Amino acid sequence: MNFRAVWAIYRYEMTRFFRTLMQSFISPVISTSLYFVVFGTAIGSRIQEVEGVSYGAFIVPGLIMLSVIMQSISNASFGIYFPKFIGTIYELLSAPINFLEIVIGYVGAAATKSLFIGLVILGTASLFVDLTIAHPFAMIAFLVLTCVSFALMGFIIGIWAGNFEQLQLVPLLIVTPLVFLGGSFYSISMLPDIWQTITLFNPVVYLISGFRWAFFDMADVPIGISLLAIAAFTGLCLAIVWLIFRTGWRIRA
Amino acid sequence: MAPILRITDLKKTYDGGFEALKGVSLDIEEGEILALLGPNGAGKTTLISTVCGITVPTSGTVTVGGHDIITDYRAARSQIGLVPQEINLEPFEKVWNTVRLTRGMFGKKRDDALLEDILRRLSLWDKKDTRIKELSGGMKRRVLIAKALSHEPRVLFLDEPTAGVDVELRKDMWEIVAELKKQGVTIILTTHYIEEAEAISDRVGVINGGQLLLVEEKKALMERMGQKQLTIELREPLSAVPEALAEFDLELGEEGQTLTYSYDTRKERTGITTLLSALSDNGIVLRDLVTRQSSLEEIFVGLVKEGAA
Numbered sequence: 312m313n314f315r316a317v318w319a320i321y322r323y324e325m326t327r328f329f330r331t332l333m334q335s336f337i338s339p340v341i342s343t344s345l346y347f348v349v350f351g352t353a354i355g356s357r358i359q360e361v362e363g364v365s366y367g368a369f370i371v372p373g374l375i376m377l378s379v380i381m382q383s384i385s386n387a388s389f390g391i392y393f394p395k396f397i398g399t400i401y402e403l404l405s406a407p408i409n410f411l412e413i414v415i416g417y418v419g420a421a422a423t424k425s426l427f428i429g430l431v432i433l434g435t436a437s438l439f440v441d442l443t444i445a446h447p448f449a450m451i452a453f454l455v456l457t458c459v460s461f462a463l464m465g466f467i468i469g470i471w472a473g474n475f476e477q478l479q480l481v482p483l484l485i486v487t488p489l490v491f492l493g494g495s496f497y498s499i500s501m502l503p504d505i506w507q508t509i510t511l512f513n514p515v516v517y518l519i520s521g522f523r524w525a526f527f528d529m530a531d532v533p534i535g536i537s538l539l540a541i542a543a544f545t546g547l548c549l550a551i552v553w554l555i556f557r558t559g560w561r562i563r564a
Numbered sequence: 565m566a567p568i569l570r571i572t573d574l575k576k577t578y579d580g581g582f583e584a585l586k587g588v589s590l591d592i593e594e595g596e597i598l599a600l601l602g603p604n605g606a607g608k609t610t611l612i613s614t615v616c617g618i619t620v621p622t623s624g625t626v627t628v629g630g631h632d633i634i635t636d637y638r639a640a641r642s643q644i645g646l647v648p649q650e651i652n653l654e655p656f657e658k659v660w661n662t663v664r665l666t667r668g669m670f671g672k673k674r675d676d677a678l679l680e681d682i683l684r685r686l687s688l689w690d691k692k693d694t695r696i697k698e699l700s701g702g703m704k705r706r707v708l709i710a711k712a713l714s715h716e717p718r719v720l721f722l723d724e725p726t727a728g729v730d731v732e733l734r735k736d737m738w739e740i741v742a743e744l745k746k747q748g749v750t751i752i753l754t755t756h757y758i759e760e761a762e763a764i765s766d767r768v769g770v771i772n773g774g775q776l777l778l779v780e781e782k783k784a785l786m787e788r789m790g791q792k793q794l795t796i797e798l799r800e801p802l803s804a805v806p807e808a809l810a811e812f813d814l815e816l817g818e819e820g821q822t823l824t825y826s827y828d829t830r831k832e833r834t835g836i837t838t839l840l841s842a843l844s845d846n847g848i849v850l851r852d853l854v855t856r857q858s859s860l861e862e863i864f865v866g867l868v869k870e871g872a873a
């Protein structure tokens with residue numbers, strides 16, 4: 312294992328992040344505040360409580376997941392697509408490193424960035440509502456796992472994408488709808504029966520439910536199933552990355 | 565001593581089915597400068613990319629310092645520095661960061677003093693905190709060289725280092741190459757400028773259509789292939805080459821003041837003596853004689869034609 316190379320890539324990617332720190336910091340703060348104004352105030356005035364939790368607090372885990380998922384994908388997909396686009400990928404290919412080391416460097420950096428943003432949102436949210444976290448370790452574990460698995464997914468998208476449109480395509484057409492319909496702003500139990508069943512095919516539901524359990528000790532689906540879902544998703548992404556590694560698909564001519 | 569780079573029957577067929585390398589074999593000794601000369605599309609970049617790990621060989625083997633580039637890629641690649649043909653750099657990054665990144669990626673311990681020395685030698689030290697997009701084309705090329713040298717490679721590939729670079733920068737580049745050679749770095753550079761190969765290499769390989777046509781000491785190549793030209797200045801201008809001299813294939817110069825005779829230095833008899841006596845037999849009086857060695861360019865054009873025939 313070429314640890315120095317992993318560290319060099321990670322460090323380099325993180326400096327890019329810190330160069331635009333204000334941007335990285337401000338935009339989640341503003342969008343979280345807006346969500347609170349729009350959802351918390353407008354809807355919250357009609358729905359006071361969901362299963363004993365104030366509506367404002369109820370949407371916090373979903374809000375964090377929403378941003379963290381989108382950020383992980385866009386950070387990681389852009390992170391590996393950019394060198395392909397500007398040609399600096401030659402350096403990754405000619406260095407004495409293997410694909411796993413490249414993945415750890417890029418996915419690690421992307422996951423760190425979105426973890427940071429997730430924590431910023433949590434901090435911002437706690438200014439608006441009272442939050443107590445029932446299972447802090449589980450909360451962190453869920454957050455980290457989500458960051459890593461969606462960064463892996465982003466990495467795959469970045470390798471696959473042949474142009475900027477394709478880079479946006481998957482997040483826009485698949486991930487955004489799944490995330491918005493994943494129960495960020497409502498409890499599944501509030502839906503009609505038929506929609507409750509359909510929703511169970513949305514993997515994001517398991518994530519948000521599990522994450523919410525870590526906060527409030529209440530969930531739409533059992534926590535064990537949530538854990539299984541996120542583990543399966545991470546495993547799937549790892550398997551695809553391994554396949555790309557084996558075949559050199561879309562990397563080496 | 566075993567060659568530092570050994571390429572054996574290397575073939576590369578791209579996914580589209582195009583055969584860019586048709587069995588290239590080449591040995592390169594430590595410390596030499598080899599110029600790979602060939603027109604656009606000859607396969608120069610493909611050859612370099614395959615040795616460096618950017619493209620996967622279809623068949624054949626390559627070893628660097630005895631290490632196979634596939635089975636022992638870490639050891640092989642550690643010894644190679646690559647300066648790509650295109651200026652592939654991240655525009656918003658600072659010079660220092662990008663050079664440091666390369667050293668790290670090659671698994672080398674941080675060494676700021678060494679990087680400083682490299683940047684100074686390339687006149688980049690005062691630009692170390694400059695963003696790459698603010699540098700001129702020549703400076704960017706130097707940054708690529710600095711990156712390639714940052715991990716102390718034994719073999720350096722320079723893919724068309726002077727393409728699109730003005731004359732002055734080209735001379736600079738030649739000096740940099742000469743300096744690196746002094747430090748014992750083995751250098752393989754590609755070019756389609758003949759005078760470049762002529763000016764800085766020890767050996768010249770001519771590549772065209774994915775095949776290495778020949779590899780030879782530069783001097784030997786020029787001598788072996790050397791066409792020479794004898795230009796004869798005349799006392800009195802001629803209106804046409806006299807019939808009696810037709811066998812010499814003479815060329816009448818401007819205003820009939822000069823006659824040019826081409827001969828092959830490889831041949832035992834150059835025909836000069838016969839020509840001179842034939843001239844005086846025909847009452848042509850000479851004022852001066854000049855001979856000129858043909859450039860690599862002419863040699864090269866001849867070779868590519870031979871290859872195509």
Ligand SMILES: Nc1ncnc2c1ncn2[C@@H]1O[C@H](COP(=O)(O)OP(=O)(O)O)[C@@H](O)[C@H]1O
Nearest residue numbers: 564578580582584603604605606607608609610
């Ligand atoms: N990725 C690729 N896929 C298909 N063909 C390629 C690829 N890269 C280069 N070629 C073809 O291979 C040939 C050799 O290209 P290259 O090695 O770049 O030549 P040179 O560097 O000597 O100009 C060219 O005909 C080029 O079109």
Ligand SMILES: [Mg+2]
Nearest residue numbers: 608609610649
């Ligand atoms: Mg080329």
